[in-house]
Amino acid sequence: LISEFSKSDVITIKPDTLFFDLGKSTSKKLKVTPDVKIEFQSGFNLSDELSVEPEEITISGPKAQIDSITEIKTKLLDLKSVNKSINEEVSLAINKKFSKVNYSESRVKIKGTVEKFTEQTISTNFKIINSPGDYKVVTFPKKVELVFQIGLSDFIKINEKDFSVECDYNDSRLNEIDYLIPKLVKKPGLVKDVKIMPSKIQFLLEK
Numbered sequence: 001l002i003s004e005f006s007k008s009d010v011i012t013i014k015p016d017t018l019f020f021d022l023g024k025s026t027s028k029k030l031k032v033t034p035d036v037k038i039e040f041q042s043g044f045n046l047s048d049e050l051s052v053e054p055e056e057i058t059i060s061g062p063k064a065q066i067d068s069i070t071e072i073k074t075k076l077l078d079l080k081s082v083n084k085s086i087n088e089e090v091s092l093a094i095n096k097k098f099s100k101v102n103y104s105e106s107r108v109k110i111k112g113t114v115e116k117f118t119e120q121t122i123s124t125n126f127k128i129i130n131s132p133g134d135y136k137v138v139t140f141p142k143k144v145e146l147v148f149q150i151g152l153s154d155f156i157k158i159n160e161k162d163f164s165v166e167c168d169y170n171d172s173r174l175n176e177i178d179y180l181i182p183k184l185v186k187k188p189g190l191v192k193d194v195k196i197m198p199s200k201i202q203f204l205l206e207k
Contacts, residue, residue: 026067027060033073034110035093041083043116045192047151050086050112054105057092061101069098077110086112115151117192120158122146126165126182126201135205137169137180144182144201148194162188167201179203 032052052074059066074090088110092103123143131137146163164186172180180201184194 024063025061026063027058028066029056029058030069030072031056032092032108033071034077034090034108035073035075036077036110037079038082038086039080040114041081043118044083044114045117045149045151047113047115047154047190050110053109053111057108058104059101061098065098065101069095069101072103074108074110082114085114086110115153117149117151118155120148120150120155120191122148122158122160122163124160124163124165126167128167128169128180130168130170132169132205135207138204138206139167139180140202140204141198145197146184146194147197148187148191150191154190158188158190162186165196172203 032055034050034052036050038046057072059069059072073093075093077088077090079086079088089107090110091107092105094103094106123145125142126139126144128137128139144165146165150158163184165182166185167180167182169180172178180203182196182199182201184196187194
């Protein structure tokens with residue numbers, strides 16, 4: 001029988017078309033999240049947030065797989081002793097289990113402005129909220145100092161009005177402590193690592 005088949009020629013195959021069910025196809029845009037680890041050289045830092053170009057990419061493919069993808073991250077960008085602005089091309093961290101998904105981009109650029117930072121100190125008033133109605137809260141001291149890091153190019157742009165500090169009397173009353181705790185409620189995006197001095201405000205209640 002085998003010898004008979006070996007002498008035969010294949011004339012046609014029926015059916016002549018094969019169909020594969022790959023499911024419903026769809027597409028969507030997702031924001032790219034950079035996975036970055038940066039160690040700066042002493043005195044240097046980012047003057048603004050990192051940016052990604054393009055910040056969104058389009059993925060397309062079977063709906064079941066597209067619906068399972070909720071974020072797109074880059075592969076880890078690990079930088080050390082950084083003292084100049086960042087402009088690096090990085091591959092996307094593509095999950096191999098989504099083999100039928102197409103990406104509009106496979107690589108993105110991560111950018112960030114790096115500059116020399118310096119320490120600055122500003123003295124500012126603070127506001128007391130939730131003070132007892134029948135009493136006046138007298139504080140010692142009357143002002144606090146804000147110590148922070150700021151880029152050299154932005155040093156002259158910052159003043160007291162850019163900050164807001166509050167002390168909540170209710171926090172002291174409910175926690176049964178005899179001092180107020182100053183909290184920073186507003187600050188400009190240009191500054192980093194803000195410290196409030198002193199961290200405890202002594203007070204008296206006066207009729």
